[in-house]
Amino acid sequence: MGNVYLSICIPTNGRIEILKNTLDSIYNNCTVDFSEFEIVLSDNSKNDELIDLLHDYKKYPNIVYRKTNCEGFLNSINALKLGQGDFLKLHNNYTAFTDQGLTQLMAFIKGEYVMKPLVFFTNLGKDSLKKYNSFDEFNSELSFWNSWSSGFSIWKKDFDKISNVEVNKMFPHTSLFLLQYSKKSYIKNDVVYFNNQEVSKKGGYDLFKTFAVDYLRMIEQATLEGNLSNETFNKIKKDLYFDFLISWYQNTKILKNDYTFQLDNIKESLAVYYSKNSYYKLVVWAYFTAFKNKFKSLLKK
Numbered sequence: 001m002g003n004v005y006l007s008i009c010i011p012t013n014g015r016i017e018i019l020k021n022t023l024d025s026i027y028n029n030c031t032v033d034f035s036e037f038e039i040v041l042s043d044n045s046k047n048d049e050l051i052d053l054l055h056d057y058k059k060y061p062n063i064v065y066r067k068t069n070c071e072g073f074l075n076s077i078n079a080l081k082l083g084q085g086d087f088l089k090l091h092n093n094y095t096a097f098t099d100q101g102l103t104q105l106m107a108f109i110k111g112e113y114v115m116k117p118l119v120f121f122t123n124l125g126k127d128s129l130k131k132y133n134s135f136d137e138f139n140s141e142l143s144f145w146n147s148w149s150s151g152f153s154i155w156k157k158d159f160d161k162i163s164n165v166e167v168n169k170m171f172p173h174t175s176l177f178l179l180q181y182s183k184k185s186y187i188k189n190d191v192v193y194f195n196n197q198e199v200s201k202k203g204g205y206d207l208f209k210t211f212a213v214d215y216l217r218m219i220e221q222a223t224l225e226g227n228l229s230n231e232t233f234n235k236i237k238k239d240l241y242f243d244f245l246i247s248w249y250q251n252t253k254i255l256k257n258d259y260t261f262q263l264d265n266i267k268e269s270l271a272v273y274y275s276k277n278s279y280y281k282l283v284v285w286a287y288f289t290a291f292k293n294k295f296k297s298l299l300k301k
């Protein structure tokens with residue numbers, strides 16, 4: 001068996017049909033040698049549905065499956081620990097590859113194999129690679145996207161040094177990411193390698209506390225430790241408010257999509273890092289945006 005360059009590390013719990021689509025997006029018409037990558041499945045579900053599904057994938061020699069009792073998002077760390085490739089790519093089970101996504105990703109990894117920069121995959125569709133020498137500038141450009149688990153990656157030699165550190169239970173990958181401030185180079189990769197599948201009834205946790213409090217507290221701590229500037233912290237906080245929190249208020253409270261997030265303490269959560277009027281401004285902006293989008297859709301008819 002040749003050198004395993006890439007471990008696609010998938011923490012999973014249920015969503016069997018969605019995971020099947022993701023696996024099929026990797027293996028259908030695959031042009032990458034199976035010896036060069038592996039699929040790592042860390043399963044913390046309470047049933048054996050995934051074991052049953054994997055009977056259909058026995059012909060593939062590079063699937064690693066482990067059952068685990070890891071709680072919640074901490075399963076991400078377990079998935080990374082199971083990976084044996086030189087490059088560990090954390091991967092949501094709903095994140096399918098595009099037709100040439102895996103081939104393009106492998107070519108990118110091989111191209112960066114010597115320098116081993118810290119890489120974050122935004123999937124924003126700008127088809128560009130932006131390189132930075134500063135961790136602070138890198139995070140300023142990434143903004144709150146540095147919280148997205150499917151964008152996270154780490155070289156195994158770097159992961160092995162910090163694999164046992166204490167991590168935030170809601171953002172374990174971000175905990176690891178924020179420890180990579182001493183790398184010599186950083187890459188923001190905007191190329192579209194993935195298609196995110198819609199997940200019904202997504203949620204189960206306090207969305208606004210998780211992002212407006214827990215996540216920002218991590219960014220604040222990195223700032224207090226001198227790894228991020230106050231300017232970057234304030235930019236991330238502003239971007240999170242206008243480009244994430246307003247949108248999610250619209251989706252969950254106004255449009256009432258079938259998500260299962262806890263939404264009881266939005267006002268209190270916003271008051272921790274934002275002004276006392278931030279909740280009311282958020283509600284106004286969310287309704288205004290919803291109305292504008294509705295109006296645009298009517299004009300198209």
